[in-house]
Amino acid sequence: MTDARSTPSLIALDWGTTAQRAWLLDHVGQIIAARRPDQGLLAMTADIDPHDARARAHAYESAFWAACGDWLTANPDLPVIACGMVGSAQGWSDAGYLTVPAQPKYRPGSLVPVAHRAGVVHLVPGLRIPSADGIPGNVLRGEETQIVGALEALGDPAGQLTLILPGTHSKWVRIEDGTVTSFATAMSGELFGLLTADGILARTAAEPARDDEAFARGLAAGRSRHGLLTELFGARPLVLDGLLDPASVADYVSGVLIADEVAHLVRGTGPVVLCGGADLSRRYAQAFAAHGVEPTVLAEDVTARGLWQIAFATGLQEAS
Amino acid sequence: MTDARSTPSLIALDWGTTAQRAWLLDHVGQIIAARRPDQGLLAMTADIDPHDARARAHAYESAFWAACGDWLTANPDLPVIACGMVGSAQGWSDAGYLTVPAQPKYRPGSLVPVAHRAGVVHLVPGLRIPSADGIPGNVLRGEETQIVGALEALGDPAGQLTLILPGTHSKWVRIEDGTVTSFATAMSGELFGLLTADGILARTAAEPARDDEAFARGLAAGRSRHGLLTELFGARPLVLDGLLDPASVADYVSGVLIADEVAHLVRGTGPVVLCGGADLSRRYAQAFAAHGVEPTVLAEDVTARGLWQIAFATGLQEAS
CATH class of the missing domain: 3.30.420.310 (2-keto-3-deoxy-galactonokinase, C-terminal domain)
Structure with a gap:
């Protein structure tokens, strides 16, 4: 009998504007392997006509396969989840947004599939506040996954808190009992x-x-x-x-x-x-x-943790 | 007898970070000829080691001569005045700053000469507020000439005013009875x-x-x-x-x-x-x-007017 902790169970990708990260996770979400293939959106799509959706999809499919095709070849039935700008209108496929207030673990059926040569990648939608009466709303993509990972790391705290994700575009996320009620950038x-x-x-x-x-x-x-x-x-x-x-x-x-x-x-x-x-x-x-x-x-990288939580909550990764 | 208004009397240069302008002015400051040689500091010094003062001086001298050498050849005794980043530490020669409060028309002897192959160019010092107790002061260079030109265009107004020079680095200049008392950037x-x-x-x-x-x-x-x-x-x-x-x-x-x-x-x-x-x-x-x-x-370009006023106030350009 093999050690259950080393059995691959999910491929998880954080695919952003400037960098890509890939994890192979076991059935309790522990990291078996991690990669940083350095294939962000900007570098990947530099030579592609942005209006040619087919060329873009082809480039993403190739980059995806280069990043973790060997994991899929060895484990053909592994589910795959990805967050970040890969799910934007300029990405592989537009995964859309959930409107806040929203529970960012998502529900079954809320991930957006995009096909690759041997299956599908499930894209995580971002979060949005609609603009109204000319007042700008707001959008985030990728950070929804960090929010989920952070809340889990904090023990799913009750009540109000503001989670700050500093970075290129710092997000100030207002959370009440696990629900994102608002955010600023x-x-x-x-x-x-x-x-x-x-x-x-x-x-x-x-x-x-x-x-x-x-x-x-x-x-x-x-x-x-x-x-x-x-x-x-x-x-x-x-x-x-x-x-x-x-x-x-x-x-x-x-x-x-x-x-x-x-x-x-x-x-x-x-x-x-x-x-x-x-x-x-x-x-x-x-x-x-x-x-x-x-x-x-x-002080922890919570993205892989968040992807595993979302895969679990949406039924992509079954309880073991 | 020639028309006095067409007699060249001063060569005036506005030589900034991204562009250069040159004027040939008559004895009352009217523009006889204007040029825009497109030799800003950045383009000119792109290939030069910034620590090689001699190479830098050589490059400026060549650019100066290319811009208005023909004017000087035709009128060898014309005084030359220049404002802008050409007088900065990274320019042709460091013209320094006057500390505010300051009367920006300057006094005789306050221009800083730099030699070229057939004479000198007189550089206009900038204005500064010294930093003190860790509180940042401020600096401007080139705008002192616009201030002089603007005040003259306004009829040298008495009392307080705030002159705003919008641009890459907008300057808000507090002026009292023709004296610059403070400014913000x-x-x-x-x-x-x-x-x-x-x-x-x-x-x-x-x-x-x-x-x-x-x-x-x-x-x-x-x-x-x-x-x-x-x-x-x-x-x-x-x-x-x-x-x-x-x-x-x-x-x-x-x-x-x-x-x-x-x-x-x-x-x-x-x-x-x-x-x-x-x-x-x-x-x-x-x-x-x-x-x-x-x-x-x-709504007027006041730089040439300012250079002429400064040349006059410092004795570079004699009253006619």
Whole structure:
């Protein structure tokens, strides 16, 4: 008799804009194998006419097979689940969105199948708040799976909390008794990338070196009443005046952006849980401290866990 | 006897990061000839080691001569004045800064000469507010000349005013009786460029088409309490929900940015003068209207006028 814990039971994919991750999970959701095939949407579809759905599907199918075809060949009946931008209108197939309030573990029948040469991949829908009366709503895709994984890691807490998923587009997710009731998106991570790659601050900066004090100074500046657009520029006179090392500009800018994000969104959060990489979580926790809020930090990659939970809740992965 | 108005009297250059302009002015500052040689700093110094001051100087000298060597050959004794990033530490020669409060017409001896093969170019220093106690100061270079030109165009007004020079880095300049007492910089224009060239909003957008209503909606969103980082993202759900044309994303983003800038800086401005291109001035005036402020709009290129005024005030150009 083989060890049940090593029996492959689910192939789970997190397939985003810039990267792809693949896991082979056993019947209780433990990771047997993990891969990072480096086939994000942008790289994969760079040479494809975005309006040619057939060429796009072909490219995704090939990339999927390259990433985990050997797992499927060895275990032809394994169910496959995937989350992230692979399910967007520009992805393999549009998995749509569930409208909040929503229970993000989903119900049987809510995953969206897309065919490959030897079966189907089940795509996880995103979550949306519809725009109304000209007021923008909101969308997320991929984070719904992190939300499920985080809630499970937290022991499915009752009551209200705000789960923060820092990243390129940070998500602030309001949860009540396991149901997502609302969420906000802050573009801090994307702006950090744009500002430190190009433009005047990139020209002011040198190769970044970690500088916690510069980050703290940025945090203080980002809470000022002058606004983000003026405080970001402050890095330049500080460098010209010899008061900020060019290698510390990135940390200063990070501080200004995160302080501004937290200052605008902190009101009425209730208990806060941070779920992200250790470095980003530390930065957000420091920004929260200035508002007297001490977040719980969940320093764990919860995506594989979330995919397994969704596969289980939707009946894709049967209880064992 | 020749017409005095057509006698060349000054060569004036506005030499910035991305573009260069050259004027041949007569003895009362009228423009005899204007050129736009398209030799900004970035393009010119792309292949040069930034630490090799001699190679840099050589490149500037060549570009200068290509731009207006024929004017100098025909009139070897013409004084030459230049403003903009050409006088920065990364430029031809560092012209330094005057510390505010400052009278930006400058005094005799305050221009900084740099030699070329047949004489010197006189560089205009920028203005600075020193950083102090870790609080960022501020810097401008090139705008000091626009300030001088604008004040002259306005008839050298007495009392307080705030002069706004919208652009890549918008400057809000506080002026009292012709003296610059303070200024702020907002990076709205740079962020607009970065966000609409790359990132999620660029992928959400189509080739821009003017949409005044989308701009107005962005203005309204940019005054919300949620902050710039979340309101910018709003363009994406609006497009996904079919409530914003992808071709109108740029105007929406422009509205969010300008509204945020104006909302943060409008307090205590006193009378406001907008000096910039017609389109940008119209956008800022619309953002000010929401705060009950009606700016004076100076729809004129004031740089050549400013260079002539500075040349006159510093004795480079003698009274005729």
